[in-house]
Amino acid sequence: MKTAGIPAPAVRRLSLYLRELESIWRTDQRTVSSKQLGDALKLTPTQIRKDLAYFGQFGQAGIGYDVEELITRIRRILGTDRTWNVLLVGAGNLGMALSAYRGFAKKGFKLVAVFDDDPSKIGKTLSGAPGLHIQPVSAIPAMVKEKDIRLAIIAVPAESAQGVASILVSAGVRGLLNFAPVNLDVAGNVAVSAVDLAVQLEQLSFQVGAGV
Amino acid sequence: MKTAGIPAPAVRRLSLYLRELESIWRTDQRTVSSKQLGDALKLTPTQIRKDLAYFGQFGQAGIGYDVEELITRIRRILGTDRTWNVLLVGAGNLGMALSAYRGFAKKGFKLVAVFDDDPSKIGKTLSGAPGLHIQPVSAIPAMVKEKDIRLAIIAVPAESAQGVASILVSAGVRGLLNFAPVNLDVAGNVAVSAVDLAVQLEQLSFQVGAGV
Numbered sequence: 001m002k003t004a005g006i007p008a009p010a011v012r013r014l015s016l017y018l019r020e021l022e023s024i025w026r027t028d029q030r031t032v033s034s035k036q037l038g039d040a041l042k043l044t045p046t047q048i049r050k051d052l053a054y055f056g057q058f059g060q061a062g063i064g065y066d067v068e069e070l071i072t073r074i075r076r077i078l079g080t081d082r083t084w085n086v087l088l089v090g091a092g093n094l095g096m097a098l099s100a101y102r103g104f105a106k107k108g109f110k111l112v113a114v115f116d117d118d119p120s121k122i123g124k125t126l127s128g129a130p131g132l133h134i135q136p137v138s139a140i141p142a143m144v145k146e147k148d149i150r151l152a153i154i155a156v157p158a159e160s161a162q163g164v165a166s167i168l169v170s171a172g173v174r175g176l177l178n179f180a181p182v183n184l185d186v187a188g189n190v191a192v193s194a195v196d197l198a199v200q201l202e203q204l205s206f207q208v209g210a211g212v
Numbered sequence: 213m214k215t216a217g218i219p220a221p222a223v224r225r226l227s228l229y230l231r232e233l234e235s236i237w238r239t240d241q242r243t244v245s246s247k248q249l250g251d252a253l254k255l256t257p258t259q260i261r262k263d264l265a266y267f268g269q270f271g272q273a274g275i276g277y278d279v280e281e282l283i284t285r286i287r288r289i290l291g292t293d294r295t296w297n298v299l300l301v302g303a304g305n306l307g308m309a310l311s312a313y314r315g316f317a318k319k320g321f322k323l324v325a326v327f328d329d330d331p332s333k334i335g336k337t338l339s340g341a342p343g344l345h346i347q348p349v350s351a352i353p354a355m356v357k358e359k360d361i362r363l364a365i366i367a368v369p370a371e372s373a374q375g376v377a378s379i380l381v382s383a384g385v386r387g388l389l390n391f392a393p394v395n396l397d398v399a400g401n402v403a404v405s406a407v408d409l410a411v412q413l414e415q416l417s418f419q420v421g422a423g424v
Binding site for chain 2: 012014015016019023041042078094096097100107109150151153158175181182191198200202203204205206207209
């Protein structure tokens with residue numbers, strides 16, 4: 001599939017369509033119109049049809065979309081119709097919560113290794129990932145190779161994040177979910193998704209302060 | 213300050229400028245050019261000057277920006293020159309991690325109450341917030357009034373999130389940081405910032421699968 005040139009917001013909305021479709025599926029509804037999807041997500045039906053059109057032909061005029069088929073196809077587009085082995089660097093509070101977060105596994109992301117350079121943590125396990133013994137960061141390259149890992153979650157303090165990112169990328173990881181509050185400098189063929197929790201609250205404080 | 217009509221991406225970048233300026237400040241550098249800021253953030257100097265121009269006059273030609281002054285002014289614009297009382301709903305793994313996350317306090321967000329409807333949790337405390345006894349969701353309205361709370365963090369399962377959001381908004385909360393994987397339906401004068409961790413990984417899997 002040709003994906004170059006597809007706007008990032010359209011890909012992001014694909015995730016939202018999928019989430020909504022999965023919730024519709026759980027109510028035993030089997031077809032859905034772009035209008036119904038749009039109402040639920042506060043988007044126009046035109047926007048939804050336009051986004052989906054980047055990826056092929058979907059739905060039938062007058063009937064709408066087959067929910068199951070659309071779920072299957074969006075999962076294939078997003079690459080979550082397979083299981084991804086994911087590693088986590090950082091076994092602090094945030095790392096612990098992330099390891100216990102069941103939403104990842106539901107989407108096909110399987111945590112297969114946890115790393116931290118705190119000597120007091122190495123060899124122990126996180127309560128959310130009881131089978132995974134925490135390993136030193138120096139063990140990353142071997143593990144990436146052994147488990148064919150392409151995605152990693154960075155949950156280390158700001159000052160360690162760039163070093164960790166460089167090790168991950170050298171080892172062959174191609175997608176980083178970064179929770180550290182710093183901008184990572186990585187090669188252009190590495191995808192980075194950043195979640196800075198304080199920045200999220202800061203944006204809310206701006207909007208609330210401005211009376212939205 | 214007039215903030216209507218300022219594009220959301222400009223406000224978002226303001227947070228990134230602030231983060232970078234704070235990091236420059238820690239290196240004892242006292243002035244910075246839009247070029248240096250741009251290089252660090254992979255933005256053009258023009259973009260930075262344009263974003264800042266929405267909020268007033270900044271910097272001096274040939275000298276650049278006074279780092280401390282720019283930090284002060286951006287904090288004021290974002291509303292983080294004051295302390296915000298924040299409440300957390302959801303005392304599971306994610307709630308526990310969020311309560312222990314020191315990045316919030318650094319930005320002026322003070323966690324003042326934790327709520328959960330699990331009877332086994334009520335009255336206990338989270339390790340990250342030892343002084344805050346977990347209260348039932350029914351106690352939210354009184355607490356919002358007592359502590360003048362405008363911002364809340366929702367870290368409950370998907371199926372409880374809308375109910376919690378409605379209670380918060382009725383109580384007077386005006387900004388929601390939502391970690392539940394659902395779209396919240398709230399009044400137009402309520403700001404919602406959503407962090408769906410699985411969606412973040414899904415977007416990475418798309419990019420990695422597509423070879424970025």
